[in-house]
Amino acid sequence: MNAPLRPSDAATAGISDALIEVRDLTVDFLGGRKPVRAVGGVDFTIRAGEALALLGESGSGKSVTLRALMRLLPESRTRIGGHLRVDGHDVLALKPRALSAYRGGTVAMIFQDPGLALDPVYRIGDQIAEAVIRHEGVSRAAGRARALELFERVHIPSPARRLDAYPHELSGGMRQRAMIALALACRPKVLLADEPTTALDATVQIQILLLLRELQRDLGLAVIFVTHDVGVAVQVADRVAVMYGGHLVEVGASGEVIGSPAHPYTQGLLASRITPDSPRGVRLPTIPGSPPDLADPPPGCPFEPRCGLVVPDCRSGLPARVAVAPGHAARCVRLGAAA
Amino acid sequence: MILFILKRIGYAAPVALGVSLVCFLLVHLAPGDPLSAILPVDATAEMQAQMRSAYGFDKPLPVQYGLWLWKILHGDLGTSIATGRPVLSEVGRAVGNSLILASMATLIGFTFGTFFGFVAGYARDSWLDRVASAIAVFGVSVPHYWLGIVLVIVFSATLGWLPPTGAGPQGSGNWVPDIEHLRYILLPAITMSVIPMGVISRTVRALVGDILHQDFVQALRAKGLSEFGVFRHVVKNAAPTAIAIMGLQLGYLLGGSILIETVFAWPGTGFLLNAAIFQRDLPLLQGTILVLAMFFVSLNLLVDVVQTALDPRIERA
Numbered sequence: 001m002n003a004p005l006r007p008s009d010a011a012t013a014g015i016s017d018a019l020i021e022v023r024d025l026t027v028d029f030l031g032g033r034k035p036v037r038a039v040g041g042v043d044f045t046i047r048a049g050e051a052l053a054l055l056g057e058s059g060s061g062k063s064v065t066l067r068a069l070m071r072l073l074p075e076s077r078t079r080i081g082g083h084l085r086v087d088g089h090d091v092l093a094l095k096p097r098a099l100s101a102y103r104g105g106t107v108a109m110i111f112q113d114p115g116l117a118l119d120p121v122y123r124i125g126d127q128i129a130e131a132v133i134r135h136e137g138v139s140r141a142a143g144r145a146r147a148l149e150l151f152e153r154v155h156i157p158s159p160a161r162r163l164d165a166y167p168h169e170l171s172g173g174m175r176q177r178a179m180i181a182l183a184l185a186c187r188p189k190v191l192l193a194d195e196p197t198t199a200l201d202a203t204v205q206i207q208i209l210l211l212l213r214e215l216q217r218d219l220g221l222a223v224i225f226v227t228h229d230v231g232v233a234v235q236v237a238d239r240v241a242v243m244y245g246g247h248l249v250e251v252g253a254s255g256e257v258i259g260s261p262a263h264p265y266t267q268g269l270l271a272s273r274i275t276p277d278s279p280r281g282v283r284l285p286t287i288p289g290s291p292p293d294l295a296d297p298p299p300g301c302p303f304e305p306r307c308g309l310v311v312p313d314c315r316s317g318l319p320a321r322v323a324v325a326p327g328h329a330a331r332c333v334r335l336g337a338a339a
Numbered sequence: 340m341i342l343f344i345l346k347r348i349g350y351a352a353p354v355a356l357g358v359s360l361v362c363f364l365l366v367h368l369a370p371g372d373p374l375s376a377i378l379p380v381d382a383t384a385e386m387q388a389q390m391r392s393a394y395g396f397d398k399p400l401p402v403q404y405g406l407w408l409w410k411i412l413h414g415d416l417g418t419s420i421a422t423g424r425p426v427l428s429e430v431g432r433a434v435g436n437s438l439i440l441a442s443m444a445t446l447i448g449f450t451f452g453t454f455f456g457f458v459a460g461y462a463r464d465s466w467l468d469r470v471a472s473a474i475a476v477f478g479v480s481v482p483h484y485w486l487g488i489v490l491v492i493v494f495s496a497t498l499g500w501l502p503p504t505g506a507g508p509q510g511s512g513n514w515v516p517d518i519e520h521l522r523y524i525l526l527p528a529i530t531m532s533v534i535p536m537g538v539i540s541r542t543v544r545a546l547v548g549d550i551l552h553q554d555f556v557q558a559l560r561a562k563g564l565s566e567f568g569v570f571r572h573v574v575k576n577a578a579p580t581a582i583a584i585m586g587l588q589l590g591y592l593l594g595g596s597i598l599i600e601t602v603f604a605w606p607g608t609g610f611l612l613n614a615a616i617f618q619r620d621l622p623l624l625q626g627t628i629l630v631l632a633m634f635f636v637s638l639n640l641l642v643d644v645v646q647t648a649l650d651p652r653i654e655r656a
């Protein structure tokens with residue numbers, strides 16, 4: 001791993017070289033009968049050039065966390081609390097003009113399905129040029145020239161011709177490359193990737209992951225990578241943060257979290273995947289039960305209702321974050337007891 | 340693109356032929372003898388037969404159709420039984436008047452419809468949406484002849500601002516674009532515009548709501564576009580469908596304005612159809628329906644071409 005690891009628990013939240021600093025982030029969805037707490041107090045920091053994977057199942061709050069970082073959630077129906085600091089910007093306090101400069105200029109996002117995330121009735125080259133023109137006030141020709149440069153950078157074959165293509169004329173992998181080119185158009189420092197390979201074929205997935213890793217290293221990008229695929233997380237990230245029920249339940253270096261998971265949920269997640277030495281003919285273990293209802297969450301640890309290792313303390317409030325090793329922490333009361 | 344237009348015209352030809360056959364047969368299926376209207380009551384059988392052969396009604400139907408089609412292709416729609424004038428000039432004048440009225444109504448309806456539609460689509464489920472939607476529902480459900488009568492009572496009879504009937508001063512049958520004639524077209528055009536207004540507003544509302552929920556709108560915001568920049572993308576995505584609906588509405592208005600044209604005595608196709616039906620004026624009826632149908636076919640053609648030009652996903656080949 002190229003980046004030295006740092007503990008990222010609350011005690012180190014103030015470190016000065018953090019590019020992204022998230023403290024006690026909460027996101028509530030309003031509008032229903034009861035507000036739904038999709039993210040319930042998430043903390044992490046990321047330094048420039050570092051890649052973090054947010055790992056979790058559907059509804060665990062990972063995509064919502066990502067969108068909160070760009071304030072892409074519909075403002076009228078969401079309430080974001082806590083502290084978000086990215087490259088010196090207090091994200092939650094940005095005025096509209098500063099916010100639109102921040103979006104795309106400081107932080108850019110790649111979406112899950114590039115077939116849906118590109119405007120179907122505009123040529124791809126123009127969509128990239130549009131972002132460049134918007135941020136740098138250059139001419140259309142200069143915007144197109146940058147688009148061509150980016151297409152070469154993300155290894156799109158015959159790039160000049162592809163600039164004039166409409167999204168539906170490209171293959172899925174090509175579209176995701178174009179999406180990445182679009183995200184990089186205005187030289188952001190942070191790249192947010194929301195399951196960027198989920199909608200792609202397995203063979204294309206690995207190419208896109210390798211491309212992202214290459215770009216991250218070459219351009220020194222900080223990357224947050226949302227995924228539900230443990231294999232993908234290990235492949236792209238220096239550190240892994242596991243989310244469950246809107247909480248970060250475990251954070252640590254990829255190798256450590258996968259090698260010696262501390263939280264029962266992470267353990268369950270890892271036990272339920274297929275590895276080359278999984279025995280044949282034996283059912284994979286699963287985690288019983290289903291994720292918590294976020295409108296009516298359990299009083300204590302969010303994983304308590306499904307956990308096989310429950311002790312009475314599990315129901316008395318959210319477990320504190322406990323360091324199990326330098327840079328590796330988890331929220332589980334049993335760890336506190338053992339320490 | 341040129342190739343696409345030629346091909347599309349090629350597809351329209353058999354449709355047009357089919358439509359002409361239906362026009363021809365439809366009128367012949369209707370009960371009643373057209374000649375009884377112009378012949379004296381005590382006409383002899385011999386006289387009747389003479390008239391019948393003069394108008395060609397004695398030949399078998401396929402032959403009549405062939406002759407009729409042949410004449411049409413040479414620009415002859417026959418002679419009106421009631422007035423003795425060529426059908427083509429009668430229909431031509433009426434089509435012109437209807438086209439003006441329908442275009443005016445569509446223009447008003449499209450302008451307000453897209454406006455209300457965008458407002459409702461953007462402010463979905465707010466009170467603005469409810470107000471705009473209520474206006475749209477009123478537009479599609481109010482009986483139009485009733486609305487016309489109400490407008491006449493208010494703006495002509497009570498306030499005396501606008502003339503109640505006709506297409507121009509002194510019963511002028513030819514509409515010209517000046518202030519005086521504009522005063523005459525206002526009431527019928529507004530009455531007629533509530534239909535396309537309602538339909539377009541409902542369509543655009545659904546479209547805009549749909550588009551705003553698509554991932555690419557979030558992606559546009561994520562790349563730092565202003566709300567106005569995003570709006571431009573929404574407009575271009577909504578345009579192909581909105582324009583298609585507008586074209587179809589224009590077609591409907593051209594053919595379906597009998598009631599409104601009658602209320603306002605507007606000398607258009609609806610008025611003419613009404614007269615032709617009551618006078619059993621077969622050639623006039625056939626000619627008018629055919630012209631309207633052909634108009635519909637060409638309008639569809641035009642809408643297809645415009646839509647294809649706007650939306651790259653539609654196959655051009």
